[in-house]
Amino acid sequence: MSLNTEALPKSQEVTASPEAAPQPWEPRIVGFACNWCTYAGADLAGLSRLQYPPSIRLIRVPCSGRVNPQFVIRAFQRGADGVLVAGCHPGDCHYSTGNYFTRRRFLLMQRLLEYMGMDPRRFQARWISGSEGPKFQQVVTQMTEDIKALGPNRKMRDVE
Amino acid sequence: MRRTGVFVCHCGSNIAGTVDVERVAKEAAKFPNVVFATDYKYMCSEPGQQVIKDAIKEHNLDRVVVASCSPRMHEPTFRRCLESAGMNPYLFEMANIREHCSWVHPDKEKGTIKSIDLVRKAAAKVVKDEPLQKSSIGITKRALVIGGGIAGIQVALDIADAGFPVTIVEKEPTIGGRMAQIDKTFPTLDCSACILTPKMVDASQHPNIEILSYSEVEKVEGYVGNFDITIRKKARSVDMSKCTGCGTCWEKCPTKVDSEFDMQLGKRKAIYTPFPQAVPNKPVIDRVNCTKFRTGKCGICQKVCPTGAVDYEQQDELITEKYGAIVVATGFNQFDHSVYGEYGYGKYPDVITGLHFERLINASGPTMGKIKRPSDHKIPETVVFIKCVGSRDEAKGKSYCSRTCCMYTAKHATLVHEKIPGSKSYIFYMDVRTPGKGYEEFYKRTAEEYEAQYIRGRVSKVYQKGDKLVVRGEDSLIGRPVEIEADMVVLANAMVAREDAGDLARTLGISYDKDNFFTEAHPKLRPVETHTAGVFLAGACQGPKDIPDSVAQAGAAASKAIGLLSKTQMESDAIVSNVDESRCSGCMICKGICPYKAIDAKLITERVGGKMAERQVAAVNKSLCQGCGACTVACRAGCLNLLGFTNEQILAEVEAVCL
Numbered sequence: 001m002s003l004n005t006e007a008l009p010k011s012q013e014v015t016a017s018p019e020a021a022p023q024p025w026e027p028r029i030v031g032f033a034c035n036w037c038t039y040a041g042a043d044l045a046g047l048s049r050l051q052y053p054p055s056i057r058l059i060r061v062p063c064s065g066r067v068n069p070q071f072v073i074r075a076f077q078r079g080a081d082g083v084l085v086a087g088c089h090p091g092d093c094h095y096s097t098g099n100y101f102t103r104r105r106f107l108l109m110q111r112l113l114e115y116m117g118m119d120p121r122r123f124q125a126r127w128i129s130g131s132e133g134p135k136f137q138q139v140v141t142q143m144t145e146d147i148k149a150l151g152p153n154r155k156m157r158d159v160e
Numbered sequence: 161m162r163r164t165g166v167f168v169c170h171c172g173s174n175i176a177g178t179v180d181v182e183r184v185a186k187e188a189a190k191f192p193n194v195v196f197a198t199d200y201k202y203m204c205s206e207p208g209q210q211v212i213k214d215a216i217k218e219h220n221l222d223r224v225v226v227a228s229c230s231p232r233m234h235e236p237t238f239r240r241c242l243e244s245a246g247m248n249p250y251l252f253e254m255a256n257i258r259e260h261c262s263w264v265h266p267d268k269e270k271g272t273i274k275s276i277d278l279v280r281k282a283a284a285k286v287v288k289d290e291p292l293q294k295s296s297i298g299i300t301k302r303a304l305v306i307g308g309g310i311a312g313i314q315v316a317l318d319i320a321d322a323g324f325p326v327t328i329v330e331k332e333p334t335i336g337g338r339m340a341q342i343d344k345t346f347p348t349l350d351c352s353a354c355i356l357t358p359k360m361v362d363a364s365q366h367p368n369i370e371i372l373s374y375s376e377v378e379k380v381e382g383y384v385g386n387f388d389i390t391i392r393k394k395a396r397s398v399d400m401s402k403c404t405g406c407g408t409c410w411e412k413c414p415t416k417v418d419s420e421f422d423m424q425l426g427k428r429k430a431i432y433t434p435f436p437q438a439v440p441n442k443p444v445i446d447r448v449n450c451t452k453f454r455t456g457k458c459g460i461c462q463k464v465c466p467t468g469a470v471d472y473e474q475q476d477e478l479i480t481e482k483y484g485a486i487v488v489a490t491g492f493n494q495f496d497h498s499v500y501g502e503y504g505y506g507k508y509p510d511v512i513t514g515l516h517f518e519r520l521i522n523a524s525g526p527t528m529g530k531i532k533r534p535s536d537h538k539i540p541e542t543v544v545f546i547k548c549v550g551s552r553d554e555a556k557g558k559s560y561c562s563r564t565c566c567m568y569t570a571k572h573a574t575l576v577h578e579k580i581p582g583s584k585s586y587i588f589y590m591d592v593r594t595p596g597k598g599y600e601e602f603y604k605r606t607a608e609e610y611e612a613q614y615i616r617g618r619v620s621k622v623y624q625k626g627d628k629l630v631v632r633g634e635d636s637l638i639g640r641p642v643e644i645e646a647d648m649v650v651l652a653n654a655m656v657a658r659e660d661a662g663d664l665a666r667t668l669g670i671s672y673d674k675d676n677f678f679t680e681a682h683p684k685l686r687p688v689e690t691h692t693a694g695v696f697l698a699g700a701c702q703g704p705k706d707i708p709d710s711v712a713q714a715g716a717a718a719s720k721a722i723g724l725l726s727k728t729q730m731e732s733d734a735i736v737s738n739v740d741e742s743r744c745s746g747c748m749i750c751k752g753i754c755p756y757k758a759i760d761a762k763l764i765t766e767r768v769g770g771k772m773a774e775r776q777v778a779a780v781n782k783s784l785c786q787g788c789g790a791c792t793v794a795c796r797a798g799c800l801n802l803l804g805f806t807n808e809q810i811l812a813e814v815e816a817v818c819l
Contacts, residue, residue, distance in 0.1 A: 026270075030817055035232070043230045046259025054265040054274045057281065057817035058256075060231065061805060062735070066789030071810055078818035095788035096671050096691060096755045105793070137264075 027081035027147040029056040029140070032071065033128075034064045034098075037088035040130030050137040053144040056084065063087065064125075065098030069109050072123065076113075076156040082122045082147045084139070089127040099127070118155050121146050162193040162287045165221040166279060167212055168257075169203035169228035175262040180272040184227060184257070187276045191283045195219055203228050204237055212238070213245040222247070223286040227255035227279045248291035250734060250804060255282040277817050284816035288809045292734035297783040299385035300484040301725045304329065306377055306664070309337020310356060311699025311710040312489035313363050318718030319487075320368035324725045327481070328363065329391055330373045334438035335360055337491055338700075341421060341515060343522040343529075345707055346571040347602035353437065353524075360439040374444055378478065380486070380667050383758075383784040384694030385730055387483045395474040397445035398431075402469035405433075405441040409461035409470060417449045419526075423516045425534060426526030431461045431470075436524065445470075485694050485721040488678060489714065490664065492700040495550035495557060495654035503546065503651060504622040509535040510629055511622060511649040513549075514568055521575050531579055533648055536627070540647030543576050544631045545569045545587040546619050550654030552590060558654050558675055562704040565652035566593050570603045572650060573612035585612040586644050588619050588633055596708065615642060622649055655704040669757060670695050677703045688717040692756070693786075696720050735787040735804040737780045743799035746776035750791035750800055758784035759791060 033039040039060050045052070061067060064087025075083050085106060093099040106125040114120045126139050166188040170176035181199040189197035196219040202208045203226055215221060224247070226238050231254040239249035255278040265271040303319045305312045308330030316326045328335060340360075342352040363369050372391060379390040413429035421434040428434070430450040431443045451458040452472060462470040494515055497505055505511045510533045512520075523529035533540055547565050550557030566589070573585040592614065594600040606612045619633035628645040635642045657676035658664075665672045670690040671679040678697050681689040688696050698717040699710040724730070741764060751759045762779040765772055778800070780791075789802040801807060 028818065030814060039230075040232060043232060043256075043259040046230070046263040049263055051264050051266065054261070054267070054270040057274070057277055058260055059281070059810060059813045059817070061789065061810065062802070063788040063790065066792065066802060066805060066810075068793045068807060068810075070807070071814055074811055075814045075818055078815055080814075080818050094691070095786060095790065098755075098788050098790050101753070101790055101793070 025152065026053070027055050027144055027152070028079065029082040029084055029143060029147065030075040030080045031056045031058045031084040031086065031140075032061050032064065032067045033058045034066075034087040034094070035060055035062050036094035037092065037130050038064070038086035038126075038128040038136065041128040041132045041136045044130065044133035045136045048133045050133055052137045052140040055144045055147075056140050063093065063095050063098035064102040065093075065095070067102065067105075069105060072109060073156075076118070076122070076153060079153065079157045081150075081153045082124070082143055084124050084126065084143060086126045086128050086139070089129055092129065116156070118153075119150050121150060122153060162223050163219065163221050164191075164194045164196075164223040164225060164283055164286055165212070165215050165219060166191075166194055166197040166225045166227065166283060167203055167215070168197070168199040168279070169208070169226065170199060170201045171228060171258055171262075172201065175228070175258050178262045178266055178268050178271045179257060179275045180268060183272055184275045184279060188225075188227075188279045188283065191280055193223070193287050194283055196221065204234050209238075209241040212241055216242075216245045216247060222251060223289060224252045225255060225279065225282045225286050226252070227257045227275065227282070229258040230254075230256045230260075250292040251286065251289045253282040253286040253289065255279045280819070281813045281816040284812040285809045288806065288812055290803070292803050294731045294734045295782045296729045296731050297385055299725060299727055299730055300387075300482045302326070302481075302483045303485045303487060303721050303725060304377075304387070304389055304481075304483040305487045305489060307337065307489035307491055307699070307701070308332075308335030308363075308371065308373065309489060309491045309699060309710075310339040310359070310707055311491070311714040312337070312487070313359050314711050314714035315487045315489055315698050315718045315721070316363055316369050317359065317366065318715055319721055319725070320366045322718075322722045322726075323368070324722065325368050325370070327370045327372060327483070329375050329377055330371065331376045332434065333374045333396070333432075333444040334434050334440070335363065335371060335373060336435075336437075336439065339707060340435060340437075341423075341518055343518045343525070344571060344575065346567045347596070347598040349571070349574070357437045360437070364439045371440060373440055377664070377667060380669070382482075383781060384692075385484045385724070385783070387486060387694065388480055389483055389486070390478055390480045393477040393479065395447075395476050396442075397447065397470065397472055397474050398443055399469045399471050399474070400440070400442055402467045403442040404467055404469075405443075406466065408464045408466065410443055412460050412464045414458070414460065415449055415451050417446060422519045422526045423513075425516060425519050445472075485696065485724050486668065487696045487698055487717050487721055488664070488668065488670070488690075488701055489698040489717075490658050490661065490701040492655040492704065493658050495656045497549050497651055497653055499556045500549060500651075502621045503549070503619065503649070504624075504629070505651065508622070508624055508629055508649075509533075510540075510647065511651065513651050513653045514565070514572065515653075517572055517650045521572075521579065529579075531576065538627075538647065539580055541580065541583050542644065542646045543573075543583065543585050543648045543650060544629075544644055544646040545572060545585065545650045545652065546631075547587065547589045547652040548654075549651040550656070558656065560675065560704065561593060562655040563593070564655065564704060564706045567596070567599055567602070567706065569650075569652050570606040570612070574606050574610045577610040577612070585610075586631075586646070587612055587614050588631075589614055589616055590618070596706070617642070655700060657701065661701065668692065668695055669755075677701065688713055688720055694724060732783045733787060735802065736782045736785040737787070737789065737791055738801050738803050739778050739780055740799040740801070741777045743797045744777040745797050746778065747796060748776075748778060749794050749796065750778050753790050753794045754785075755788070755790070756784045756786055758786075
């Protein structure tokens, strides 16, 4: 199921528009957002024009409980500097219990990553409801800063 | 090789203002499997959609990506657009470059790069999209109403009037519920029974309504449109088909028991109907208290029954029926205020609750409508009402406001003034909340014309002094302690959920809140639906409500049920879980995880080594599955996948954004 990565243009190449000055390193965060709360919260952040660093790329999933640990590992393997899994507040899950699974999996995953030598701060889970645009902004801003301090993820990046 | 078309929207200047849309389209054209990319001012507009349709035809596209606003906004629009162009609507992905990019990242260069990433992500996913089909399911055109109070009766009447058969399941021997116990209703002071009993009779005589009283829902299987519901008809010990309701049995019955309907203030017999206007007006035998059942001797009721309807051998009966929709209207209970020891309830018989007071003022109640103290049957001259007993008190009770107490306490004070000349009412309150039509006026009238004295503050202690009850509290407006010598104290208990609400919720597969009230699907926009399709809510089982609100919600729930039942077939979403049977080991871990009971085991026959063998695998019921994907992660073999959000699709997205 791996993609033919050769065929895809790398974003670094895309960045290299001739007049642009060399950009300082920006972390790359992969965010998994549940459709009902966090994705809506991110939409609300947009509607309210709340600015945050352009470091995050959100992947929409129906429920945070849909996030397979495999997805997280793959993101780190492919060079993501941080991964955020975000869903509804516990008790508010659109599917009533999905985020409880997320919570348990997250704790286990974070310990696994720590065991593997990753800084656990690179992997975060947050509860952001559809009405919490400001919280989404704050979480992304904070996480970007934290990861900037940690530097790029070299630990799990595929051997190039 | 797929033929993907990418369409980048300017959204006027909303996107184009901070994202170089032309560059996004130009970069997108270089992505693998992309054969066409363009940008347009308003993609969602009529001409914008035409651009997509034309391109599908011209470039023979088989996948479409639109980079514009949030899919929560326009995904359905573009899906319809694909459909009208003859494509499967699920071969489509959106890149959200407005809410998640142009509106939040003012830096044009960075925003453009992020937009390109988001489009690359969508283009990587869309390649792995498969055409999906919505499935359709048949609908049983019958409704079940659980609870026969005012809300349940109203729901049943409304659904039955629309032409669908309805069954009311009521656990008490009669329908009527709490409203039957109430004497008068605020703010009009019309008699509760006078407006309720005609409705009870309407329900019992309606050709489309079947009433199963003294029955409870035992088991619920199936799903929206096709529920298989097992109902336990508790043994009445009376043959309903023979009984005429003549009343000879309960007249002759020698055993007297405290009446639950009269809040233990009056007596009933061991064979009884809860109140004279009961529907059905046929008795049940209370087997716990009946002498025949306790000692084997007696049997008078059987001897006197002219039709031979009394049957001591009768057993509980289980029936299973098919229904298309369920409306839950199980109502509320009174808060158990024994935690407020300082109010002396249980210790002093003249400290009673609002519902006791309703029975005392009711003309057919134990005192024939005369307000008398339970202890010595004296007519009280001073009555103290204490509000918010259990409501708005997180320390001892519930955090919420019970909504009805302010009004019924005002009503009680009015009635005390009307029925006992020269009497005086004092009302201890925290706030007076009167948010209904005519409510504020009613409260004003109580305080001004009926001279009820409102005292803002909490009561700290109630104690006996002679034959008086001394109520000690604080008037927080003047900041002084007050002491009132009262003849009777009436507590306005909170409305709480039924003690078995949690069990019923689990049976039905619906959710309930911290206070055991059933949870609606959306607090504002879907107030009568639950998260379980086909199950609706009416009345106080969803939260404290007065009669007008319960009736209004009942009408709403009925119209939702009618909307469902009026269809012959209903479509279910195509985004559902899917089992790869060849890899499924049949461990059934997924079954326990599914919140919708959508997964069940099934047996498949397959050829193994030239022989036919049977094997257990998981099967997803596509009508029940809501597409959350919880099972997919739990599946050890990785054979469960969520269509539209498959592992392969999400991994493709991860890879695309990590490049």
